[in-house]
Amino acid sequence: MQRADVEKARRERWDRTKPAGVSAQGVVTAQHYSAADAGAKVLEEGGNAVDAAITAALTLQTVEPWMSGLGACGYMQVMQPNGDAQTIEFTGRLPAHLDMDVYAPADDGAVFFNGNAISKGGANVRGFTSVVVPGAVRGFATALAQFGTIGFDRAIRPARDAAAAGTVVDWHTTLAIGLGHGEMRADANMQAVFQPGGKIPAPGAVLRNPALAVTLARLHDAGPDDFYTGATAAALVADLQAAGSTITLDDMAAYEARVYPSVPFEFAGHTVFTPGDTSGGSRLRLALGRFAELFGTQGEVGPKFYADFATALKYAYSEEKRPLTATERDKDGSTTQINAVDADGRFATITFTLFNRFGAYAMSPATGILLNNGMAWYDPRPGRINSMVPMAYAHNNMCPVAIAGGGRSVAVLGASGGNMIVPALAQITAMHLVAGMDVADAVSHPRIDAGPAPVVTVNVDMTDAEIAAVAALGPVRAAQTEVMPRPFASPAMTGRRGDLFVGMPDTSYPPAAAAIVVSG
Template sequence: MSASLSRTQTVTKTVIETEGGVVAAQHSLAAQAGADVLAAGGDAVDAAVATSFVLGVLEPWMSGPAGGGAMMLWRADKGEAIALNHGMRAPAALNPADYPLSGQGVAGDLFPWEGVVDNRNVQGATAVAVPGVVDGLGQAHERWGRMPWAELLAPAIAHARQGMLVDWFAALIIASCTRELAKDADAAALFLEDGQWPTIGAWTSIAEKRLDQSKMADSLDQIARGGARALYDGDLGAAMAADIQAKGGCLSHDDLRAYRAEFHPALSFDYRAARLHAVPGLTAGPTLQEAMSVAARTPLTSALPDGAAFAAYARGLKAAYQTRLSGMGDNSEHPDAPGCTTHFSVVDRHGNMVAQTQTLLSIFGSRVVSGSTGFMMNNGIMWFDPVQGRPNSLGAGKRCLMNVCPVIGEAPGDTMFAFGASGGRKIVSAVAQLSGFVADFGMDVGAAFHHPRIDVSGGPFVIADETLPPEVTQELAQEHEVRTARRTLFPYAFACPAGVMRRQGRNSGCTEIMSPWGDAISEPQEV
């Protein structure tokens, strides 16, 4: 595939330093909404609320109100890192017997689980878990928000009233999932044209195609007026649950009413001269901790990432994924049991930070739309292993084992950063290396995000960016089977990160350089 791509083209993103706040997100209009909130005097949490809801409208295949995720917060006045888990849960009425193994080998989506009959754990209403992101945002806003909740949802409502613009990139994403979307009448009505992907016109056409997101706009308006719990406790939640049950799922209104996101002390640990803060429990936070702990055993002597550094990162990630895949899961009924996505990061002018990863899980989630609400539904049930008797086995009411890994970092040189990424099992590799680039080599956010990376996601291979020097891949090959890949626009061989940094009182941000929509936007400064 890479042989047909330009060998001379280079892609960069401009990084601006400012004393004002910065929002880095996978969609520039979402980042702009957050930056506008910061300019109006909002806290980083206020900006996160606005950014999150706009992303749900403008990247509806990645995340939305019917998804889940996790947030890391840094409160500058107290020097405190706080974790917020708003991940999904299996419905209380879920019966593992309804997900019999097909005997047809490994399933073909994000995880190497054994296949289930009719892909019931991957696609359709039977794959829908209890969403959590709106309650999480509501709880964060209740603690730290300065601006009215309804005002923060106004940009998302406005975008939904107008309808998401279907440009070439949106059409490409929709085309990649057309067959699955066509199986649900409401999804087909929202995204397709006569059962096919949308027409985007000729090369010179200026005609606009927009999605009809009016139902989503009405639902967001209810959440704006009624607060976050309107999605869970009121008519909106009842309608969503009824939609899913009518399509064969078991999500109930009681599941929604019972849901609560949870604050936790951060999982904080030292890495060389830096200190990292991640979300504990059923996230990739513990995996990141182990990966960095193993990597730190290798002394580094170069001023830039060399073969020894990448070998150390690969060694740590290999060990951490072995632990993750063999032992993590919600294997207890106790609520405190151990156990395609988007990311955005925010820093305000006071140094408060938010790193939020939110997801529907697969691209377009379950490929089912709740017709009453206009929301794309998650397929969180796919996070569970369908084979019983394992730590992460499918079960009623269990919390999902997420791949999300938002991180707050403290590094030498009066440096703070908030990083995270989308990309399923690729997320930890990206977050570990970006954190290492800053902690080990003093990189700023632009240098870190532009530097080529490797991916170690628990599979048999180490995937290396083909622009890495030959000596790096040669050193990796001494311990691993290495394959190379291009950093391309679509699909992504590596995770898609977004991050902000605060260094000596000045803020900056960057997003994945290959992301055509992603941007870091600063709040307007007074002249």
């Protein structure tokens, strides 16, 4: 590929940089600065990294509601100062009863972008029938109870206050709503909140969701169990069932977050931890293991680094090593990422999502909760890895990573971006541990994207020699890291820089930021 062809992919003609957050007292990164600030405030008050990360995660629903919220699902890792790591898995779960007549594949054989069959009338991809039991509230409550120091009321307070005040629209919010404006018009409650007066809001407008503000206030006062067994659960289930969902109060009450030791993998003199088999962890371990065999565990980023990673990622995503799930063909998930570290060196990392942008494009009118479309994680056809089975947890690409070494915690990282998540995290891990890059440099450095598709995506900011080394292995396409569309994942990382901690947000996500605790 000639440089002239590479440069044709450069559409945004400006440089994006972001400052890393550096502090001895703690750092929080999030995809919106207000969420990062809310987490850092908790650290300033004496809370730990778990408290800060969950506070930031709950706040995000008031500033990027198309990504996350009370209706979301995901994973969290908590790493203690000595390097021990635990996973809190709160991914989506199917109800105990499924009406397979509702979810039967469409007669035309249509498939979703991830390869799963689309049900008749799109029942598994849009609307109330596409909702799975959400795990975020129980996951966060479980993590706070086992690893945190504050109550759920303190963690949800910034979200409660922000919802009461309303969301001020910026240009990125206008873009997100504009991209989904057609789908959300099928839901009168969504349209009233996100398109008041039937128009896409311009920057400066204030969006209000009174029902969500009431729900957040109720959860603040009554506690997280109210979401699964109390007034919030009753109102949410009534809305779901009125619109065709089979989720019951028993399904809500039975939901459990799973807590277990994170899965360890030895790489470059460190232990890399991932969540379990429903996550992208197995692919990440395969990719890093093969890369170490090809490249070794020490060396600079250059042509051989990228070529060996292209080979390693193709190996990791081969059907021979592990059969692909439909989600591993998904580049369109809308996920969010939070990382935190406290003064003691305790780290926390959260990746969670509504699945698609704005999830199911359905809002519970009684609660104001934007609902996930997690049913699309499953295939209505029987006999598949991710077939619809009552009470099954979802497989997906999310993969928050924790790294330990030398008897202490080292770093955490994660990303949004569907099946681009694992390739990004594997490369950043190697850039940090193998090439010795600082956290900020590793997150910002150009990457490739490779997976089950035959074409490898190369970044226009790679050198000609680096691109040529990848192109020698097979077809490539050039792409620029840009705001929209996103040809690469959106990662963030928090780690150590000598005696200090450093957090780096994704540079392509406009409001993403690192917030620090100032000593003294």
